[in-house]
Amino acid sequence: MKAKLIGLLILVALIMAVPTQDVEAAKKGAKSVNSVVSLGLGINTIDIMYEKRISKYNSFTAKVEYYHRYENWDGFGLKASYRWYIKDIIQDGKSPLEGLSAGPFARYTMWSYSADNLHASFDGGSSMAIGGEVSYKWLFGGKWTVEPLVEIGISLTDPDGFGTMSPFGLTVSVGYVID
Numbered sequence: 001m002k003a004k005l006i007g008l009l010i011l012v013a014l015i016m017a018v019p020t021q022d023v024e025a026a027k028k029g030a031k032s033v034n035s036v037v038s039l040g041l042g043i044n045t046i047d048i049m050y051e052k053r054i055s056k057y058n059s060f061t062a063k064v065e066y067y068h069r070y071e072n073w074d075g076f077g078l079k080a081s082y083r084w085y086i087k088d089i090i091q092d093g094k095s096p097l098e099g100l101s102a103g104p105f106a107r108y109t110m111w112s113y114s115a116d117n118l119h120a121s122f123d124g125g126s127s128m129a130i131g132g133e134v135s136y137k138w139l140f141g142g143k144w145t146v147e148p149l150v151e152i153g154i155s156l157t158d159p160d161g162f163g164t165m166s167p168f169g170l171t172v173s174v175g176y177v178i179d
Contacts, residue, residue, distance in 0.1 A: 033097040036137075036145055038175025044068050047079075049173060053097055057085045067109065077109030081133055097145075102134045105151065111159045125159025131167070137175075145175035 033053070040047040040063075047065040054060050060082055067075035083103040085096035112124040131153025138146050151169040 033139065033177050034179050036097055036175040036177055038145060038147065038173040040147075040149070040171040040173035042169060042171035045169075045171065047171065047173075049175070051083075051097060051175075057087060057096055059083045059085070059097055059101070065107075065109070072113055072115040073111055074114070075109045075111045075127075077107055079105055079107040081105035083133075083135075098137050098139045100134075100136050102132065104130065105133050105153070106130050107153070113159075113161065127158045128156040129153045130156065133169075139177070143177045145173075145177065147173045147175065149173065 035050065035052045038049045038051070040049060045065060045067050047063045049061055049063040051059050051061045061080065063077075063079040063081075065075075065077040065079055067073070067077065069075065081103055082105075083101040085099055085101045087096075087099070107127075107129045109127045109129075110124070111127065131151055133149055133151040135147050135149040140146065149169075149171045151171075152167055153169070154167065
């Protein structure tokens with residue numbers, strides 16, 4: 001399991017190192033955002049996300065997430081997603097990483113259980129989920145972003161005693177542009 005986690009971290013680092021392909025537009029002074037770091041809050045969730053534009057209308061995100069669920073369950077997870085900025089649907093004159101985006105995600109979470117009661121035999125475990133997400137990002141003052149995100153997913157695995165994760169998620173993030 002540690003080897004898979006290390007492999008995922010290496011893959012994330014390699015993808016983030018890919019330079020953007022819209023370098024000529026940036027040189028000509030076109031309004032463009034290449035990467036954003038954000039802090040997100042959701043229901044029983046907090047996350048830190050890094051988003052990097054990897055082509056004219058696409059980006060890759062990597063998130064580190066912390067969960068507190070059902071009073072006794074705490075989780076630490078990694079989430080990656082690939083986003084398409086949908087410029088054909090909403091012609092808003094925005095340049096990625098702004099505007100409407102959608103795409104698939106994958107999440108891996110390590111859970112711990114802490115309680116001194118009848119179910120204290122649960123020792124945590126891990127869960128994996130895949131799904132899709134839709135978000136809309138606003139840029140303010142050229143450096144700050146606000147982004148609500150809605151996701152729907154399928155839980156592939158869950159730790160014993162945990163039950164099934166909710167298939168829906170909602171997060172609102174505030175970010176800072178780091179070109």
